Amino acid sequence: SYYSFCYNFYRFCFENYSEFFFRCIRQLRYLCWECLIIFCLLLQRKLPVETVYIDIKDSAVGWHAIKDMVVRGAPAIAISAALSLAVELVHRDYANESAEDAFVYLQNRLNYLTSSRPTAVNLVDASTKLQDVAREAVLLSSQAGFVFEAYVEAAENMLVADIATNKAIGENGANHLLSVSQESRGSKGLNILTHCNTGSLATAGYGTALGVIRSLHSLRKLEAVFLTETRPYNQGSRLTAYELVHEKIPATLVADSAAASLQMAGRVDAVIVGADRIAANGDTANKIGTYSLALAAFHHGIPFYVAAPLTSIDISLPSGNRIEIEQRSPVELTHSHGGHGPQIAATGISVWNPAFDVTPAKLITAIITEKGIICKKDGCADFDIQAFISGA
Ligand code: MRU
Numbered sequence: 001s002y003y004s005f006c007y008n009f010y011r012f013c014f015e016n017y018s019e020f021f022f023r024c025i026r027q028l029r030y031l032c033w034e035c036l037i038i039f040c041l042l043l044q045r046k047l048p049v050e051t052v053y054i055d056i057k058d059s060a061v062g063w064h065a066i067k068d069m070v071v072r073g074a075p076a077i078a079i080s081a082a083l084s085l086a087v088e089l090v091h092r093d094y095a096n097e098s099a100e101d102a103f104v105y106l107q108n109r110l111n112y113l114t115s116s117r118p119t120a121v122n123l124v125d126a127s128t129k130l131q132d133v134a135r136e137a138v139l140l141s142s143q144a145g146f147v148f149e150a151y152v153e154a155a156e157n158m159l160v161a162d163i164a165t166n167k168a169i170g171e172n173g174a175n176h177l178l179s180v181s182q183e184s185r186g187s188k189g190l191n192i193l194t195h196c197n198t199g200s201l202a203t204a205g206y207g208t209a210l211g212v213i214r215s216l217h218s219l220r221k222l223e224a225v226f227l228t229e230t231r232p233y234n235q236g237s238r239l240t241a242y243e244l245v246h247e248k249i250p251a252t253l254v255a256d257s258a259a260a261s262l263q264m265a266g267r268v269d270a271v272i273v274g275a276d277r278i279a280a281n282g283d284t285a286n287k288i289g290t291y292s293l294a295l296a297a298f299h300h301g302i303p304f305y306v307a308a309p310l311t312s313i314d315i316s317l318p319s320g321n322r323i324e325i326e327q328r329s330p331v332e333l334t335h336s337h338g339g340h341g342p343q344i345a346a347t348g349i350s351v352w353n354p355a356f357d358v359t360p361a362k363l364i365t366a367i368i369t370e371k372g373i374i375c376k377k378d379g380c381a382d383f384d385i386q387a388f389i390s391g392a
Helices: 002-022 059-067 074-090 099-114 121-140 144-185 209-218 235-246 256-264 290-300 385-391
Strands: 028-033 036-042 053-055 190-194 222-228 251-254 270-273 277-279 284-287 304-307 356-359 366-369 372-374
Touching: 028 074, 028 144, 036 074, 059 074, 059 099, 074 099, 074 121, 074 144, 099 121, 099 144, 121 144, 144 190, 144 209, 144 270, 144 304, 144 366, 144 372, 190 209, 190 256, 209 222, 209 270, 209 304, 222 235, 222 256, 235 251, 251 256, 256 290, 270 290, 284 290, 290 304, 290 356, 372 385
Parallel strands: 190 222, 190 270, 222 251, 270 304, 304 366
Antiparallel strands: 028 036, 036 053, 277 284, 284 356, 366 372
């Protein structure tokens, strides 16, 4: 049929040319044109050895893709959840549903999607915004189709907006770093240490902390990047290394346990990491190991930056001690390849495997956002993020 011809044609183009068109690795491949809709996620568990995309047909498949780390990274999971539901809606028969039914349906599916991973606030933020869009649509029409269309449009806009946001974070971060380091570094490029994966694979494209690094590189102001392995899931050695090699950005992989020595050796000008949830005072939940990097940076007088979109801020939490930290399965520690490879720990050992830790605001120099740099007032250990947001 015409439909299946179009589907196969676009699928073929997607599979073979999308990296060429987009000029970078894409975690999310989404195409919606008339009745044609394709949403695929790069199966990150197979990287860097194999490049395999899987079809996301509905929100149940989306939920499992997030939970099982097919896709990870705070902005990427929020957008993946939103689009997985968009795909479901396009195939849904809603002939006998009212606008109110459509809203209740969306609310239930979004609440289900937010239960996939608890720490990153971006998922909750996306769900809240999409429910608001659906609620407004109900006021404008009694048709379920109208509500669903408004939802799909808003979800698609999130995909587009995230790339623009990341580019702004990259630019703001690079300009800030250059302005504060110019005196000490002169024309020499900066050496940056980063953790986990915050790049194209963790977002709709470009990245947050890795976006700042990309920006510095394109300005020819980057000497080198040091990236940690990021045990136990190895987002650094598998994913960040993959992105940096792909883009020929000079980079050196270090074991997590080498990061403090690297800083002591004077080889790092700044540390830049991403965020999963930032409390109102600036305390930041991010990949486990971030706190140790921040402690070492503080001790050695090295600036420590968090680069994140405003959607990573949870203004409802006064500090980081109420952030829920996801505990991952013991097999991710006892076995290699995120629990999918051979056993590497003694049988019977008990395991504590938090996926994230909270870095106190006191250890953070500044927060780089798409709306500018959040700095502390003189003499303050905490940030006043509410004041920044009100003024932004
Ligand atoms: O468990 P992950 O891989 O989802 O953790 C990812 C991180 O901690 C990232 O640093 C964070 O989500 C920011 S991604 C732009």
